[in-house]
Amino acid sequence: MAKIQMKTPLVEMDGDEMTRIIWQMIKDDLLIPYIDLKTEYYDLGLKKRDETDDRITTEAAEAAKKYGVSVKCATITPNDARVKEYGLKRMYRSPNGTIRAILDGTVFRAPILVSGIEPYVRSWKKPITLARHAYGDVYRNTEFRVPGAGKAELVFTGEDGRESRQTIFDFKGPGIIQGMHNKDDSIESFARSCFNYALSVKQDLWFSTKDTISKTYDARFRDIFQNLYDAEYKEKMDAIGTTYFYTLIDDAVARVIRSEGGFVWALKNYDGDVMSDMMATAFGSLAMMTSILVSPDGNYEYEAAHGTVQRHYYKYLKGEKTSTNSVATIYAWTGALRKRGELDGINELVHFADCLDKAVINTIESGKMTGDLALITTNKNVQKLDTEGFILAVRDELGKLI
Numbered sequence: 001m002a003k004i005q006m007k008t009p010l011v012e013m014d015g016d017e018m019t020r021i022i023w024q025m026i027k028d029d030l031l032i033p034y035i036d037l038k039t040e041y042y043d044l045g046l047k048k049r050d051e052t053d054d055r056i057t058t059e060a061a062e063a064a065k066k067y068g069v070s071v072k073c074a075t076i077t078p079n080d081a082r083v084k085e086y087g088l089k090r091m092y093r094s095p096n097g098t099i100r101a102i103l104d105g106t107v108f109r110a111p112i113l114v115s116g117i118e119p120y121v122r123s124w125k126k127p128i129t130l131a132r133h134a135y136g137d138v139y140r141n142t143e144f145r146v147p148g149a150g151k152a153e154l155v156f157t158g159e160d161g162r163e164s165r166q167t168i169f170d171f172k173g174p175g176i177i178q179g180m181h182n183k184d185d186s187i188e189s190f191a192r193s194c195f196n197y198a199l200s201v202k203q204d205l206w207f208s209t210k211d212t213i214s215k216t217y218d219a220r221f222r223d224i225f226q227n228l229y230d231a232e233y234k235e236k237m238d239a240i241g242t243t244y245f246y247t248l249i250d251d252a253v254a255r256v257i258r259s260e261g262g263f264v265w266a267l268k269n270y271d272g273d274v275m276s277d278m279m280a281t282a283f284g285s286l287a288m289m290t291s292i293l294v295s296p297d298g299n300y301e302y303e304a305a306h307g308t309v310q311r312h313y314y315k316y317l318k319g320e321k322t323s324t325n326s327v328a329t330i331y332a333w334t335g336a337l338r339k340r341g342e343l344d345g346i347n348e349l350v351h352f353a354d355c356l357d358k359a360v361i362n363t364i365e366s367g368k369m370t371g372d373l374a375l376i377t378t379n380k381n382v383q384k385l386d387t388e389g390f391i392l393a394v395r396d397e398l399g400k401l402i
Contacts (some may be wrong), residue, residue, distance in 0.1 A: 014043045018312040035352065044060060068300065069301075070336065074306060074307050076308055105193070106293070108132075112361075116364070117377055155166060184220070195228065203242060204244070206244075260320070288327055294334060302332040323390075368393045
């Protein structure tokens with residue numbers, strides 16, 4: 001069988017630890033045998049980011065804007081322990097935060113549903129898609145360690161030189177300060193992406209913040225969403241029988257737990273980060289959730305919604321077998337390949353991506369799965385596979401479908 005030819009390269013962003021190992025296995029066993037894989041490669045592993053003073057992350061994001069479709073491996077966002085472990089020059093920002101800021105996109109995350117992997121919440125019958133604002137807030141913050149007593153202020157200096165000041169707190173001793181920001185145009189872009197996505201999947205759109213406490217910051221998000229809905233989207237949603245719904249974040253959580261699913265839930269950056277992990281786990285596994293960053297000018301970045309699987313990587317380095325779930329990483333590749341095929345008019349590439357997705361599902365539903373799924377499946381005939389064994393089982397299933 002001749003390999004599928006690509007016209008335009010994907011932007012490939014390699015990553016860290018166990019997901020980096022899985023990344024190469026997927027390419028070697030599931031992609032390269034079938035596709036003349038064209039990628040513009042960027043190594044976003046922590047060592048390379050340190051070598052380049054993190055310039056490579058910006059270069060990768062700019063390439064993603066140039067080519068339109070990218071696929072990203074999970075990466076380490078270093079803390080103090082990681083700085084010491086890797087001997088870094090400094091504590092670098094989150095690569096995801098940098099990429100999302102440059103693309104100014106919205107992250108849509110949805111669970112991968114498989115028969116035999118039942119949601120922990122019994123009322124959930126349909127997927128819940130989380131839309132996470134991918135700019136600003138704590139991910140682009142400025143932090144300050146207060147050394148002692150003194151007054152902390154917010155100061156804004158306008159272009160005309162005028163200053164506006166507000167007291168944050170009169171410190172009587174040491175403490176900490178955090179400054180966050182967001183932009184009206186980014187919030188509006190986020191809202192518009194959410195409304196358009198909800199229309200495309202014909203589902204209700206929920207949005208939630210804590211505007212009763214954050215009467216300026218969160219309230220600005222609320223107002224932009226509401227104004228856009230009233231002006232541009234109410235009639236469109238009414239026409240297909242869907243609606244927009246706003247409520248407080250704590251009320252939304254209670255409603256989500258009682259719901260049957262089947263809607264899009266829009267959240268601010270940090271809320272989306274936390275709730276997507278909760279949602280992925282509640283639907284089965286962190287490694288069973290897709291993640292797509294969509295920018296307003298039509299750029300797409302696909303990645304797994306989970307981290308680098310540090311614990312398994314340390315076992316791998318010792319030569320021990322691991323049973324690491326690669327499903328979301330495979331789906332990142334298939335999502336990117338499918339979109340590239342759609343944009344370039346390569347039906348064979350779209351078909352291949354569909355077949356690989358189906359091969360993954362068929363493998364799990366046949367009882368072959370990694371350890372995290374084996375612990376929670378209702379399937380009675382389970383064969384727990386190691387990391388490589390699962391990918392090879394998917395390869396065997398893929399061969400039946402191609």
